[in-house]
Amino acid sequence: MIWETVIGLETHVQLSTKTKLFSRASTAFGASPNTNVNLVDCGLPGVLPSVNKEAFYKAIRFGIAIGAQINQTSIFDRKNYFYADLPKGYQITQMDLPIVLGGSIEIITDDSSKTINITRAHLEEDAGKSIHDEYDGFSAIDLNRAGTPLLEIVSEPEISSAKEAVAYMKAMHQLVTYLDVSDGNMAQGSLRCDANVSIRKKGNKELGTRTEIKNINSFKFIEKAINYEVKRQIKILENGEKVTQETRLYDSVKDETRPMRSKEFANDYRYFPEPDLLPVVISNEEMQTIKDEFPELPKEKENRYIKEFNLSAYDAQIIASSKSMADFFEDAAKKTTNYSLLSNWLIGDISAFLNKEMIEIHESKLNSDNVAMLINRIDDQTISGKIGKSIFEEMWVSGSSPDEIIESQGLKQISDDGAIEEIIMTVIRDNPDQVEAYLGGKDKLFGFFVGQVMKLTEGKANPQAVNKILKEQLKK
Numbered sequence: 001m002i003w004e005t006v007i008g009l010e011t012h013v014q015l016s017t018k019t020k021l022f023s024r025a026s027t028a029f030g031a032s033p034n035t036n037v038n039l040v041d042c043g044l045p046g047v048l049p050s051v052n053k054e055a056f057y058k059a060i061r062f063g064i065a066i067g068a069q070i071n072q073t074s075i076f077d078r079k080n081y082f083y084a085d086l087p088k089g090y091q092i093t094q095m096d097l098p099i100v101l102g103g104s105i106e107i108i109t110d111d112s113s114k115t116i117n118i119t120r121a122h123l124e125e126d127a128g129k130s131i132h133d134e135y136d137g138f139s140a141i142d143l144n145r146a147g148t149p150l151l152e153i154v155s156e157p158e159i160s161s162a163k164e165a166v167a168y169m170k171a172m173h174q175l176v177t178y179l180d181v182s183d184g185n186m187a188q189g190s191l192r193c194d195a196n197v198s199i200r201k202k203g204n205k206e207l208g209t210r211t212e213i214k215n216i217n218s219f220k221f222i223e224k225a226i227n228y229e230v231k232r233q234i235k236i237l238e239n240g241e242k243v244t245q246e247t248r249l250y251d252s253v254k255d256e257t258r259p260m261r262s263k264e265f266a267n268d269y270r271y272f273p274e275p276d277l278l279p280v281v282i283s284n285e286e287m288q289t290i291k292d293e294f295p296e297l298p299k300e301k302e303n304r305y306i307k308e309f310n311l312s313a314y315d316a317q318i319i320a321s322s323k324s325m326a327d328f329f330e331d332a333a334k335k336t337t338n339y340s341l342l343s344n345w346l347i348g349d350i351s352a353f354l355n356k357e358m359i360e361i362h363e364s365k366l367n368s369d370n371v372a373m374l375i376n377r378i379d380d381q382t383i384s385g386k387i388g389k390s391i392f393e394e395m396w397v398s399g400s401s402p403d404e405i406i407e408s409q410g411l412k413q414i415s416d417d418g419a420i421e422e423i424i425m426t427v428i429r430d431n432p433d434q435v436e437a438y439l440g441g442k443d444k445l446f447g448f449f450v451g452q453v454m455k456l457t458e459g460k461a462n463p464q465a466v467n468k469i470l471k472e473q474l475k476k
């Protein structure tokens, strides 16, 4: 039997506003528990929410970018449920009239591209956090996150594999960071998704019964969780049994999903229009301002890099694909003129280090001053490219500037012809057999002499000068 996978993702994007969706409390990450909380977030009786317009502007920017319909009048609803980290006993969300309707996102897998349609995107408040393992016998509640603005983006069930789901989340990450809608920090929960997964016989039109894997917050886990779930469902159906519609959790340690709760019916939530808030109306002037201030997107940046900095199409595309990298490149490009060397370093060594630690460049110890300085020192031949690599390793760990490292470790390149010639004469004197063999026609030994010079100078001799002088001194 050939099975087909069907996935729909519900992505939660934490909007990068300074304050919460309905209160003036801060949204800063990492504050000590229950300090970013005011009376509205605690749900005290008699307090009233007021809408943070900035969250709407960000949501609308997202909607415009995906070609969606923007509902300039949108309505909040109450979703009622009881949970200890939800002080009001309900979550304010948008049900019938969300801010963003429709639109689509382009994803790229193995060089082919596909359009995933978006059902809707609505604004809602986040809940607090329950902490179960820090106080023996007690659960603790941290309400710092309660009321943080989220944009929930719901896709159509058009994603056909774990790989496509990852590509979708990567496209989403790129879009929300480029639009400055969210910091996109997955480790801190700013971008996470629920994956709805079902399978059906290939060719079937009808959708199979789905399960929903909750709260996945890394690209790697999205892929693993979905792959596990697909295999599990195939096994069930091939045994002649039925998949139960339920909510599941992915356990990354065991690499498996397991049931969390059976799926509530939507009407259990007793949705009704939020009586404490008027419909939110966005004026035509506000819409125009949002359009006028629209940020540059990856494709536009790419084209500009080719024109303005003379980058190759390939380099421009890689650098522009990450907002963090593009910002860094543009800052550094103000402080050096060797743009191609700068982009080589960003795409090569620097990306390799970033990928190894799975961080973005703004999360590293590097800054654009130091990287531009490194490029300049290689460009003006103060150091060789090779020494540059070892200086870079030191910059990566300590965050020091290249000039400090060159100074403190005496790494300045030797470009003085006289000094290099002296060293070359020593090498020739100390290796008479090799000299004879070389002069006798063993050309390959040239590399040996270069190596000896580099060894004596600890890699500091200017390679062009070494080559030139060696050739002169070893004339046949």
Ligand code: ADP
Pocket (backbone or CB within 6 Å): 006, 007, 008, 009, 010, 154, 155, 156, 157, 158, 196, 197, 198, 207, 208, 209, 210, 266
């Ligand atoms: P709910 O809000 O109860 O989770 P929705 O009908 O709004 O349910 O769907 C949520 C997500 O589940 C959407 O992304 C949708 O595309 C996806 N989805 C719905 N049915 C299926 C299915 N049978 N298989 C896979 N995904 C599905």
Ligand code: MG
Pocket (backbone or CB within 6 Å): 010, 194, 212
């Ligand atoms: Mg859902």
